[in-house]
Amino acid sequence: FFLMIRRPPRSTQSRSSAASDVYKRQLYYFTRAVISRPRDARMWNAMGSCYEKLDKKSEALKCYERAENCKDKEGITLHKLGKLYNLIGFEVKAVSCFEENLKRKDEEQIVDKELGECLLYLAKYLSLIHISEPTRLLSISYAVFCLKKKK
Numbered sequence: 001f002f003l004m005i006r007r008p009p010r011s012t013q014s015r016s017s018a019a020s021d022v023y024k025r026q027l028y029y030f031t032r033a034v035i036s037r038p039r040d041a042r043m044w045n046a047m048g049s050c051y052e053k054l055d056k057k058s059e060a061l062k063c064y065e066r067a068e069n070c071k072d073k074e075g076i077t078l079h080k081l082g083k084l085y086n087l088i089g090f091e092v093k094a095v096s097c098f099e100e101n102l103k104r105k106d107e108e109q110i111v112d113k114e115l116g117e118c119l120l121y122l123a124k125y126l127s128l129i130h131i132s133e134p135t136r137l138l139s140i141s142y143a144v145f146c147l148k149k150k151k
Contacts, residue, residue, distance in 0.1 A: 019053075020054060023050045023053050023054050024050075024054070026046070026050050027047060027050045027051070027054075030043055030046050030047045030050065031047070034047065039070050040070065041067040041068075041070040041071065041072035041073065041074070041077060042067075042074070044063045044064070044066045044067035044070060044077075045063070045064065045067045045072070045074075045076060045077055045080065047063045048060040048061075048062075048063030048064040048067065048080065048084075049080075051063060052084065057084060057087070057088055060084060061081075061084055061085075061088070064077055064080050064081045064084060065081065068081060075101070075104060075105070075108075075110070075114075076114070078097045078098075078100055078101035078104070079097075079098075079101050079114045079117070079118065081093075081097045082094045082095075082097035082098040082101065082118070082121065083117075085097060086121065091125060094121070095121075095122070095125065098118045098121050098122055099122070101114065101115075101118050102115070102118045102119070102122070105118070
């Protein structure tokens, strides 16, 4: 039989610094890639996500705003912008992002998790959801479920 020697667990600090190194490396490559494709919203979104994970919110905000100016085709930038604005305390800007995202998703008839989160945010802070709206029943029920779950 084999004797297994257990290695002591890594400290959380070393794990977080390793993750930080990964995001810094990704930022390096995204920065180089965005030079050749400056109008690609996906690159700016990816850079914003890396900055968010490194807790550099102002740089993340700049990247997400740049992605929105590049006409994001996937529709994730407004959602990320709204969440970040809410996180840093700009509720008015967060509301406008979520409302615009909601409007775009209604036009394209998209029902997904982000739509539910938009409705949840607007329900929580503005009480704008009309429960009787037949076009958003699934999303509204998701938002109501999330509200009940958080209480």
